[in-house]
Amino acid sequence: MHIVVCIKQVPDSAQIRVHPVTNTIMRQGVPTIINPYDLFALEEALRLRDQLGGEVTVLTMGPPMAEDSLRKALTFGADRAVLLTDRFFAGSDTLATSFALAQAIRRIGETWGEPRIVFTGKQTIDGDTAQVGPGIARRLGLSQLTYVAAIDEVDPAAGTMTLRRRAEGGVQELTTRLPVLITMLEGTNEMRRGKVADALRAARAEIVTWSAAKAGITDVAMCGLRGSPTVVKRVFAPAARAERAVLVETQDRSPGEIAEALIAGIGTRLPALHDDLLRAAAGY
Amino acid sequence: MEQERFDAIVVGAGPSGNAAAYTMAREGLNVLQLERGEYPGSKNVQGAILYADALERIIPDFRDDAPLERHVVEQRVWMMDDASHTGMHYRSDGFNEERPNRYTIIRAQFDRWFSRKVREAGATVLCETTVTELLRDGRGKVIGVLTDRHGGPLLADVVVLAEGVNGLVGQRAGLRPELRPHDVALAVKEMHFLPQEVIESRFNLAGDEGVVIEAMGTITRGMTGTAFLYTNRESISVGIGCMVGDFAERKVSPYALLDAFKSHPSIRPLLADSEVREYAAHLIPEGGYKAIPQLTGDGWLAVGDAGHFVNAVHREGSNLAMTSGRVAGETVAWLKRRREPCTAAGLAEYRRRLEASFVMKDMRKYRGIPALLHRNRHLLDLYPRLASQAAQTWLRVDGVDKRTKENQILGSLRRARGLRGLMGDAFRLARAWR
Ligand SMILES: Cc1cc2nc3c(=O)[nH]c(=O)nc-3n(C[C@@H](O)[C@H](O)[C@H](O)COP(=O)(O)OP(=O)(O)OC[C@H]3O[C@@H](n4cnc5c(N)ncnc54)[C@H](O)[C@@H]3O)c2cc1C
Ligand SMILES: Cc1cc2nc3c(=O)[nH]c(=O)nc-3n(C[C@H](O)[C@H](O)[C@H](O)COP(=O)(O)OP(=O)(O)OC[C@H]3O[C@@H](n4cnc5c(N)ncnc54)[C@H](O)[C@@H]3O)c2cc1C
Numbered sequence: 001m002h003i004v005v006c007i008k009q010v011p012d013s014a015q016i017r018v019h020p021v022t023n024t025i026m027r028q029g030v031p032t033i034i035n036p037y038d039l040f041a042l043e044e045a046l047r048l049r050d051q052l053g054g055e056v057t058v059l060t061m062g063p064p065m066a067e068d069s070l071r072k073a074l075t076f077g078a079d080r081a082v083l084l085t086d087r088f089f090a091g092s093d094t095l096a097t098s099f100a101l102a103q104a105i106r107r108i109g110e111t112w113g114e115p116r117i118v119f120t121g122k123q124t125i126d127g128d129t130a131q132v133g134p135g136i137a138r139r140l141g142l143s144q145l146t147y148v149a150a151i152d153e154v155d156p157a158a159g160t161m162t163l164r165r166r167a168e169g170g171v172q173e174l175t176t177r178l179p180v181l182i183t184m185l186e187g188t189n190e191m192r193r194g195k196v197a198d199a200l201r202a203a204r205a206e207i208v209t210w211s212a213a214k215a216g217i218t219d220v221a222m223c224g225l226r227g228s229p230t231v232v233k234r235v236f237a238p239a240a241r242a243e244r245a246v247l248v249e250t251q252d253r254s255p256g257e258i259a260e261a262l263i264a265g266i267g268t269r270l271p272a273l274h275d276d277l278l279r280a281a282a283g284y
Numbered sequence: 285m286e287q288e289r290f291d292a293i294v295v296g297a298g299p300s301g302n303a304a305a306y307t308m309a310r311e312g313l314n315v316l317q318l319e320r321g322e323y324p325g326s327k328n329v330q331g332a333i334l335y336a337d338a339l340e341r342i343i344p345d346f347r348d349d350a351p352l353e354r355h356v357v358e359q360r361v362w363m364m365d366d367a368s369h370t371g372m373h374y375r376s377d378g379f380n381e382e383r384p385n386r387y388t389i390i391r392a393q394f395d396r397w398f399s400r401k402v403r404e405a406g407a408t409v410l411c412e413t414t415v416t417e418l419l420r421d422g423r424g425k426v427i428g429v430l431t432d433r434h435g436g437p438l439l440a441d442v443v444v445l446a447e448g449v450n451g452l453v454g455q456r457a458g459l460r461p462e463l464r465p466h467d468v469a470l471a472v473k474e475m476h477f478l479p480q481e482v483i484e485s486r487f488n489l490a491g492d493e494g495v496v497i498e499a500m501g502t503i504t505r506g507m508t509g510t511a512f513l514y515t516n517r518e519s520i521s522v523g524i525g526c527m528v529g530d531f532a533e534r535k536v537s538p539y540a541l542l543d544a545f546k547s548h549p550s551i552r553p554l555l556a557d558s559e560v561r562e563y564a565a566h567l568i569p570e571g572g573y574k575a576i577p578q579l580t581g582d583g584w585l586a587v588g589d590a591g592h593f594v595n596a597v598h599r600e601g602s603n604l605a606m607t608s609g610r611v612a613g614e615t616v617a618w619l620k621r622r623r624e625p626c627t628a629a630g631l632a633e634y635r636r637r638l639e640a641s642f643v644m645k646d647m648r649k650y651r652g653i654p655a656l657l658h659r660n661r662h663l664l665d666l667y668p669r670l671a672s673q674a675a676q677t678w679l680r681v682d683g684v685d686k687r688t689k690e691n692q693i694l695g696s697l698r699r700a701r702g703l704r705g706l707m708g709d710a711f712r713l714a715r716a717w718r
Contacts, residue, residue, distance in 0.1 A: 075412075193432075193434070194433065195433055195434045195435040196413075196431060196433045196434065196435035196438065199410045199413060199433060200288075200316075200408065203408045203409060203410055204408060
């Protein structure tokens, strides 16, 4: 079974800072990582491959340095990596991104066999829109299952997959037909440590690099800035609201006493929240 | 799958490992380098001054694309007492040469660059891979390594240990004794960020010029150690280090020492309004020549900090690391060309070549210094105080005649240390320096 996993290289948000004067995001020098959500998708794909046989292809669209993320994915055990890079892609919003990725997945299918499962992360930590996965599914006509918490069974012969999906108020158990696009929820598995052989292969592998033309994208007007109706007007850090710290002495006090001191503190400063809390607590 | 056998495995991707891997890869050897950090340099700490000469002998045109911060045009050496410093400054426009001799660098960036060169030279580099054990054959010859990844072993004709000061692989294999607290210093360091213009006006610099300050004195509270402050393009590296044994004895925390150094009246204004963004701690092998462990054996050799190559008097380490790495790489390539195996006898050539280089000559020259400082800890405490007192007396215009002032200064020296003590210190220092 052929599985495609879309991964995005993102700045390590833990290390991003906002410029104190201009209030803009300072990206230079910030190390990049694989979007953390995508690692859950990749691990799930690797697990299915190990179980069912086949291959995992990782795909990213990004600048040439996004190669680092792909190499890392190979170290974890992916079989093949494709970098979609071209100046035509610069400035893509989610519409243009999913257009380009969908085209590349078509080309991947023509080259190495139709994927029966396409994975994306639930969302990224820099764009945060959670739109790219569904955008790809729609364009490729795949069944689409978002917020997937676990894949319980895949039956390649019958062409079905059974899975659990987080939904408001509970968990759905669903069966779907392949091919399918899954957006994977965080915390569903733990990324493996690649074997020595995988690490060696990753260090030496040629990354397949496709321009728009090589990926079979003829309509570059659908790509990048031109293909992006969304315009980012401004990125800024919200102003901090008034903060007030109150120290509650904990030494020699029971948890109950500490809780009472906290509630009393809230009561004097935020009466509305205090009433809400008491009302909510009344049920217990 | 047929088990691949490498010509050489290099453990570690600091300056010594990179120099060794690069040299061997350029000679056409099949080299595998293993680094435990997420990327080369991610775990590495240095002041950091880069000495161009050592790198130039490996990558002659490194200036074209290496991430260099500033070239050093001014060196300050400060003897500090609690509220003052007596200093020597040497600034020369001669350092504004076409190929400057010393640069400040940021190791995380520099090591990444060096590693890219290693890969371009043809070596295979695996990061996030920790070597856990050396593998030996029935006769005890090292034939490869095991890592913390599943699978392996990884086999090679020779293993270059470039694992740094606290090299657990060599220790665990019994190739090297555990470090002794009086042979190793612990240094802590912070990066203070400031706008480029502020740094340039504060230190009187133009363009890529830089200043470095080395300091000693009461800032180490009677322990053996030194402090430093180096200018980068948009940041200042500031740090202090003392022997681990001294820290343990005095129960002083390194961070308290660094805090005190930063708030010293001579240092505080240099760091004013800066933003601290990183701090780090690292060991430095400062036991000198006598602490150098066995450097070669059957199928292995040690380079850089793993070989204890640091010249503490001159604050040189990375250049000895690069040079020992290069010499190790050249030795292995030379053996390969002669179709000789990497046995203990063959690899002994590495030590011979090192002995002929500045590395061993300098290590040998200062072999008496660590013990001298350890036994005479007043040297770094008393003399900076006396120098400061003398300068105070000498410079203050207060109606006292100069002859009397001279006598006061000489008297204070004699009272503090006695004539015999003074002469003894001078003699011991001269002998250790010789
Ligand atoms: C506030 C904001 C600022 C922006 N600023 C810029 C900007 O300055 N310049 C600019 O060019 N664009 C900018 N963008 C748009 C663009 O970079 C989006 O981030 C991009 O279209 C992907 O959307 P997302 O990150 O929200 O992905 P999501 O839809 O959240 O991602 C879901 C999943 O889709 C997959 N995926 C997403 N992107 C890729 C990719 N490139 N390759 C492979 N797989 C992928 C991953 O599996 C991911 O987990 C901005 C977007 C926002 C919201
Ligand atoms: C605060 C400070 C300031 C300094 N200032 C200067 C200066 O200004 N100029 C100067 O020339 N020198 C300076 N030095 C000394 C210099 O940093 C060292 O001499 C130099 O880094 C030694 O290089 P190395 O390659 O031998 O070791 P390291 O740079 O320590 O590299 C060792 C590498 O091996 C890796 N490693 C360790 N164990 C394993 C394992 N089991 N498996 C895989 N990888 C492993 C480590 O992650 C590391 O990347 C300073 C040192 C310190 C601490």
